[in-house]
Amino acid sequence: MLEVALTHQLGPLAVDVSFSAPDGVTVLFGRSGAGKTSVANAVAGLLTPSAGKISIKERVVLDTLNGISVPSHRRRIGYIFQDARLFPHMTVSKNLIYGQRFTAKRKQATSLDIVVEMLGLDGLLDRHPAHLSGGEKQRVAIGRALLSAPDMILADEPLAALDEARKSEILPYLERLRDEISLPILYVTHSVAEVARLATTVVVLQDGRCIRSGPADLVLADPAVMPTGVRAAGAILQAHVHRHHSDGLSELNAGGIPLFLPQVPHPPGQAVRVRISAHEIILSRECPHGLSALNILPGTITSLRSGEGPGMMVSLQTNAGTLLARVTRRSAAAMKLSVGAHCHAIVKSVSVAPEDVSGSRT
The missing domain is CATH 3.40.50.300 (P-loop containing nucleotide triphosphate hydrolases)
Structure with a gap:
C-alpha cells in the first residue's frame, strides 16, 4: 500500500x-x-x-x-x-x-x-x-x-x-x-x-x-470528472470470453449479456475489460429489430447531464455494467428520456477497437 x-x-x-x-x-x-x-x-x-x-x-x-x-x-x-x-x-x-x-x-x-x-x-x-x-x-x-x-x-x-x-x-x-x-x-x-x-x-x-x-x-463512468473532455468519456465493462466464431467475431459474456466483437487475442474463459466510448452508443426506447448492429443491451437510465453545447450524457445501468451514451438534448427530449426510464443501448461490433479490449484478473 x-x-x-x-x-x-x-x-x-x-x-x-x-x-x-x-x-x-x-x-x-x-x-x-x-x-x-x-x-x-x-x-x-x-x-x-x-x-x-x-x-x-x-x-x-x-x-x-x-x-x-x-x-x-x-x-x-x-x-x-x-x-x-x-x-x-x-x-x-x-x-x-x-x-x-x-x-x-x-x-x-x-x-x-x-x-x-x-x-x-x-x-x-x-x-x-x-x-x-x-x-x-x-x-x-x-x-x-x-x-x-x-x-x-x-x-x-x-x-x-x-x-x-x-x-x-x-x-x-x-x-x-x-x-x-x-x-x-x-x-x-x-x-x-x-x-x-x-x-x-x-x-x-x-x-x-x-x-x-x-x-x-x-x-471512468463519471463524465463529470473526465479531465480530457466528453469526447473521451466511456465505460469499462467486465466480461469473459465465451467463444470465437469462424466469421472473425469473438463472443463475450458480460453479466449474462452476449457481446460480439472483432476477434480478441484471449482464450475462452479469460476475463477481459472492454472500453466502450459514449459517442459510439445509440439509444432506443424500444428493443430494435432489423439492425446491422449485433450488441443490444437493455438497461435503466440513472442520470442525465447536459453539457454547455447541444449534447447530453446519459448513464444507463445494465446487467453488463454502467454504460455512458452521448446524445443531443433534442434527441433526449424527443425520446422523453428521464431517470428511471427503460432504454436499449446499441453498440456496433466494429466500433470497439482492439486496443479497447484487454486481459484482466479473473
Whole structure:
C-alpha cells in the first residue's frame, strides 16, 4: 500500500493531494499541468513538498512534521521514465543485471528468468540498446526496475514517447506486470486508453487537487470528472470470453449479456475489460429489430447531464455494467428520456477497437 498526503506550491500551481494506492495499478490521471508529475516526483524523492507524509508498505519515506525525508535512492522505488535511459555500452542482459547491484541486502522478489519470460526479452539479451525498438527498450527498462527488488513501481508516462504500434506492443506486458507482480504501481498518464486498459484505481487530478478517486470502472463512468473532455468519456465493462466464431467475431459474456466483437487475442474463459466510448452508443426506447448492429443491451437510465453545447450524457445501468451514451438534448427530449426510464443501448461490433479490449484478473 502506498499512502500519499502532501501540499506544495509549484509556481502558480498549489498542489494539495491525498490518496491511497493498493497493489495493482493506480493511475494519476489528468491534463498536462494538473500536478501529476509533481506528485510522482514527491513520491520518488525528487521533489520535497512543503508539507506531507508518504509511506510505502507502511515504511515512512517522508514526514515533514517529524523531519523524515529518505533519499530517493533508498526509497526502494523502481522508476520507469518516458525514455528508457538504458546504458548504451551494456547489453540488454547487463542492463537488467545492473538493477540487482544495489539489492544484495534485500531478498530478490523476482528472478531474472521470470522477468525475461514475462517481458519477452529472451531473444534480446545479447543486443545493445542502439539495436532495439522503442517498445523493446521500455520492456528492458521495466525489467531493470523489477530486478531492483522495489517496494513499488513508479511509471511516469512510460508510453508517451512511443508510436501507436509500439504502445500496442508493450501494453500486454504492462497488464502482466499488474496481474502477476504483487506491488503497488503508480502510473502517470493523460491517456484514457491507457487508464481503461491498465488501471485498477484512478486518482483524477485537476489544478493540483484530487477531484475523484476509486475503482477504474466507477471513475471512468463519471463524465463529470473526465479531465480530457466528453469526447473521451466511456465505460469499462467486465466480461469473459465465451467463444470465437469462424466469421472473425469473438463472443463475450458480460453479466449474462452476449457481446460480439472483432476477434480478441484471449482464450475462452479469460476475463477481459472492454472500453466502450459514449459517442459510439445509440439509444432506443424500444428493443430494435432489423439492425446491422449485433450488441443490444437493455438497461435503466440513472442520470442525465447536459453539457454547455447541444449534447447530453446519459448513464444507463445494465446487467453488463454502467454504460455512458452521448446524445443531443433534442434527441433526449424527443425520446422523453428521464431517470428511471427503460432504454436499449446499441453498440456496433466494429466500433470497439482492439486496443479497447484487454486481459484482466479473473
